[in-house]
Amino acid sequence: MNNQPRENYEQRPRRRRGPSGCLIVLLLFVALLIGGGIYGASVIGEIAGKNATTEEVTVTVEQGEGPTTIAKRLAEAGVIKRPTVFRYYLRYKEAAGSLQYGEFTLCKGASYDDIIETMSQYVKRDTVTITFPEGITAQRMAQxxxxxxxxxxxxxxxxxxxxxxxxxxxxEFWNEIPDDPDLFMKCEGYLFPNTYEFFLDDTVYNYVNTFYAEFDRQVTPELRQQAADLGFTLEEIITLASFVQEEAGNAEDARVSAVFHNRLAEGSPYPRLESNVSSYVQNPDDNNYIYNWIAPYYGGWDNIPANIYAAYNTYEKEGLPAGPVxxxxxxxxxxxxxxDxxxxxxxxxxxxxxxxxxxxxxxxMSEHQSNVNVAFSQ
Incomplete structure (x- = not known):
């Protein structure tokens, strides 16, 4: 029998072991499954409309708007919560092309299928179509x-x-319009004339933006660069174009343009446009921007601010007037x-x-006077 004292292992403090690395990975995996399952269930529930309410909202879709904008509008209105999921669902259902524009009444939390069905039906909005002829003034457009x-x-x-x-x-053109106290109207020249269809219940901003968007589309970067190559700003070219439009607006455009270019050229013996389109003449039968549009705006010819009159009278002012007419x-x-x-x-x-x-x-001048005599004898 061994009488040596036995080592008391039970009295030693035991080292506590944490979870093993494998256990940690397992726990994380389980957590992800649970979290993912919860999220997935939430997404499926939204798609199915499990939280649909009876609260109705109106969502307006403008013509030409795509799935991204439509999904954003639905989310902002509280109809859906996840616009990205809605876009993917549209793609999955191949339904993006069936969505219409107009005003739609939808319930908050409605199922994606109900939303698609509703928005695939054309909703008529009252519209009006107006033709704005080339050379129309901003004030006449407004009227x-x-x-x-x-x-x-x-x-x-x-x-x-x-x-x-x-x-x-x-x-870009809006930012380039000069901040000039002599400019009669900032918008003149940039409200592109065309035939437009407007919603009767739209905002004034959207109405105006229709004209500006068309101007931006028509006056391409290539045309803008061409103006720069000629040494003109865009404002100057549009101003010159407004005179070409008013003095011709037909097959003579390029020749009339050449006459004005010659008058505007450095060292020109005739540095004024001297166009009756914007002059000192007070005659209701003439198409005179100062008499027909500026004067009435200020309540009469005698009330026109001196700086505005001087800036637009092409018989006194050298070069181009302050802005388009x-x-x-x-x-x-x-x-x-x-x-030409x-x-x-x-x-x-x-x-x-x-x-x-x-x-x-x-x-x-002598040739011109002879032409005047002939023209007025016809």
């Missing part, structure tokens, strides 16, 4: 908007000129950029038309 029950003329102009705080800085079409804009090279090189400085619309061009 047409009011006459068609879309908004008041004052509301339209306040928005178009940014006077009500409206911002169109998403367009109408909203030109694309052909007039292109003519302003592409004057023969008439440009031959230095034609004058033109006049007879009552039949025939144009007579001249290089000298």
């Amino acid at each position: 047409l908007m009011e006459e068609n029950g879309l908004c008041t003329a004052d509301e339209f102009l306040a928005c178009a000129n940014g006077e009500d705080g409206s911002d169109f800085s998403q367009y 109408s909203n030109p079409g694309i052909e007039a804009i292109k003519a302003a950029l592409n004057p 090279q023969e008439y440009l090189a031959e230095k034609y400085y004058f033109f006049v038309t007879d009552k039949n619309g025939k144009y007579y061009y001249a290089k000298t």
Whole structure:
């Protein structure tokens, strides 16, 4: 028998062991499964409309808006919570192309299938179609908007000129319009004339934006670069184009443009446009921007601010006036950029038309006076 004292192992403190690495991984995996399962169940529930309510909201989709914008609008209205999931569901169901534009009444939390079914049905919104001819002024555009029950003329102009705080800085041209106290209307020249269909219940901002978006589409970067290559700002080219539009607006555009280019050229013996389109003449029968549009705006000819009158009277002011005198079409804009090279090189400085619309061009004042005598004898 061994009488040596036995070592008391039970009295030693035991080292506690934590979970093994494998156990940690297992626990994480289980947690992910649980979390993923909860999220997955939540997504499936949203798709199926398990939390649908009876609360109705109106969602408006504009023409041309795609799945991304539509999903965002639905989320903002509280109809869905996960716009990304909705977009993927549209793709899975191949339903994106069936969605319509208009106003839709939907319940918050509605199933995705119910949403798609509702939004796949065309909802008619009352519209009005208006044609704005090339060379129309901003004020006349505003009057047409009011006459068609879309908004008041004052509301339209306040928005178009940014006077009500409206911002169109998403367009490069808007940021380039000079901040000039002599400029009569900031919007003049950029409200692109065309035929448009408007919703009767839309916002004034959207109405104005329709014109600006079309201008931005029509006046391409290539045209803008062409203006820069000629040494003109965009504002100057649109101003010149407005005179080409008013003085011609037909097959004579390029020749009329050449006459104005020659007058604007450095060292020109006739540095004023001297166009009746914007002049000192007080005659209701003339198409005169100062008499027909500026004067009424200020309550009469005698009330026109001196700086505005001086900035737009082309018989006194050298070069271009402060801004456009109408909203030109694309052909007039292109003519302003592409004057007739023969008439440009031959230095034609004058033109006049007879009552039949025939144009007579001249290089000298004496030739021009002879043409005037002929034109007015027709």
